[in-house]
């Protein structure tokens with residue numbers, strides 16, 4: 160950083176319109192949400208580690224506090240950590256650098272969206288100080304969410320704020336990519352991460368309004384006496400579930416795509432290799448996912464009494480996701496082929512992600528098959544499945560991103576020894592935590608249960624899962640401390656420590672100043688961000 | 694190249710439909726639990742093969758293509774136009790074949806799940822926060838409530854071995870779900886709608902139904918025993934229940 164900006168000035172950060180600082184504020188907010196939601200996760204695991212109430216005096220209290228923790232854990236992890244971490248932090252900081260732009264198209268709107276995001280986090284956290292914290296799970300199904308004594312409004316407002324932040328971000332980034340690419344940069348020369356962000360934001364733009372409408376109707380039903388979801392007054396109980404998943408299934412791709420985008424960058428850099436079959440991955444894979452994302456939501460309603468024909472129809476469309484996802488997998492794995500691979504810390508996370516992706520993606524297949532899901536739905540098998548793909552795969556991709564671009568953001572190098580210790584604790588810990596859940600899920604352990612006195616045979620597995628969670632907790636603490644300490648007193652890094660060919664490394668200093676590039680960027684016709692072989 | 698591609702495409706399509714049709718006629722499985730277990734094995738084999746291929750390739754490449762020197766660069770192939778298409782279409786055809794195969798197997802199992810045998814015994818199920826109530830064809834009822842008065846929890850669902858059972862289910866308040874691991878069935882209960890599942894108790898067994906849709910503080914305590922007992926014992930039990938009810 161240049162001499163004069165070295166003194167920290169809070170209002171400069173709050174009122175900034177610089178995409179890099181906005182990116183950092185997204186990162187801080189989402190890691191804060193991750194940490195609080197992580198504490199909830201540990202509490203949940205401890206509560207489940209023994210048969211009876213573990214952290215409460217009686218069953219009623221155990222149930223109530225468990226539900227409040229679980230609500231916060233799920234809602235915060237998805238809405239306040241993964242989505243903003245990937246499309247807020249990573250897209251904000253790196254996308255303009257990758258396309259050679261000085262900033263985003265609408266810097267002030269960008270500032271507004273990070274403020275909305277922070278407001279959303281604060282509203283979510285206020286849930287802990289009000290006497291009637293929400294207890295409706297992140298899915299918020301009525302009639303329970305309407306009948307409950309918990310404060311559903313906090314859920315609705317959190318969704319509104321984070322949703323608006325995301326819609327503004329979507330408009331901003333799509334315009335930025337369309338109009339602000341460096342002269343000469345064609346569509347087939349974009350970084351994979353740029354494409355993944357574009358496709359993710361297209362999904363957000365189309366689907367977030369549906370979720371906003373659904374939760375608003377919830378608010379009206381609970382507080383203003385309407386009956387959208389009340390069958391006794393002509394409403395429809397299932398309407399909410401349909402609207403919710405019409406958004407929330409595509410939302411998993413809003414997480415999956417940028418996570419894959421990051422992995423592409425890391426894998427290409429540490430294999431010094433071009434992307435295997437770039438066009439198939441972009442136009443078939445990423446856009447294919449966008450195309451199918453809106454026709455599969457009923458796979459979350461397989462047991463909800465939907466008509467038979469649609470349960471079968473969407474079984475087929477859900478299975479068809481394997482085509483675009485398969486193309487992406489082949490391209491990502493293929494990028495290793497004939498590479499010159501090194502295993503620096505970001506690559507360790509990326510390699511582990513390849514395997515997590517396999518486990519998480521493949522376990523989606525039995526869930527896609529309606530008849531199999533009629534047993535697996537709402538068991539810990541589901542719980543394990545989406546933790547592998549979101550809770551671990553996508554989270555590790557955020558960690559890979561932070562380590563990969565750490566020198567870019569701070570001008571300093573992270574501490575490799577502590578980073579590696581953290582990595583192994585995290586990686587071993589998550590597998591110890593979530594593998595047992597596949598097993599007991601198939602054996603019938605229901606999801607969202609603190610109590611399982613009718614299945615005493617599951618106690619050992621829950622106990623093992625708790626031990627795993629403690630490993631993860633220690634790994635996470637080490638990792639986050641490592642970031643903070645290294646950002647303050649890490650060793651100075653050279654400008655392009657990984658010898659990447661991507662613009663954010665080749666054309667900017669660490670960290671880039673206002674305006675990003677010292678002189679205007681122009682790229683040649685045959686330039687690509689993955690030009691290693693030449 | 695082009696010819697080869699067309700040939701491959703056709704082979705893939707024909708194979709997939711052949712496999713799909715073959716799977717339809719295989720076996721004579723009739724009840725949900727068995728179709729589930731059969732299908733599960735099929736899908737697991739599929740997953741292990743796919744996971745094995747990708748996983749093994751990744752490990753092999755990660756070892757084989759380690760950088761030989763710090764300045765080494767990768768030599769990944771630059772694909773020609775037809776190679777690009779081949780690497781898109783061939784995998785897609787293979788995945789499509791697998792999808793159709795799984796879809797067809799899934800569909801046959803699904804038909805078992807949804808077609809209730811003619812001779813099935815009907816039980817009405819009502820869910821409420823947080824207990825279960827069962828009503829038999831003759832109007833006799835049974836229930837189960839973990840927090841029942843004075844330790845009186847109730848008998849739960851008692852059914853005779855050898856008779857298929859169909860449950861017609863509804864809820865009095867919020868969404869619940871009726872899931873029985875033993876019989877591999879599950880379906881939600883909602884106010885204002887009636888949903889159904891059926892299962893076939895073939896042998897004596899005691900298992901649990903658990904509520905599997907989140908329904909509040911006691912969601913995880915909303916369970917009940919399901920007892921499949923010999924027909925004679927069932928008759929005895931239902932007569933006893935009927936008498937108890939008549940006496941109030």
Ligand code: HEM
Pocket residue numbers: 298411412414415458459461477478480484519520521523524526527528532535536537541544545548549553
């Ligand atoms: C690779 C293809 C995938 C398939 C076929 C698939 C299939 C499914 C199905 C059918 C369910 C619903 C099961 C049920 O509730 O009964 C489910 C649940 C879930 N999946 Fe996936 N999935 C896939 C990938 C992903 C990805 C990439 C993510 C996230 C990045 C994800 C996140 C989730 C979540 C969060 C749930 C649980 C939702 C809830 O009920 O709260 N899945 N998946």
Ligand SMILES: [Cu+2]
Pocket residue numbers: 407408411455456458459
């Ligand atoms: Cu989904």
Ligand SMILES: [Cu+2]
Pocket residue numbers: 868869870904905906907908909911912913915
């Ligand atoms: Cu329940």
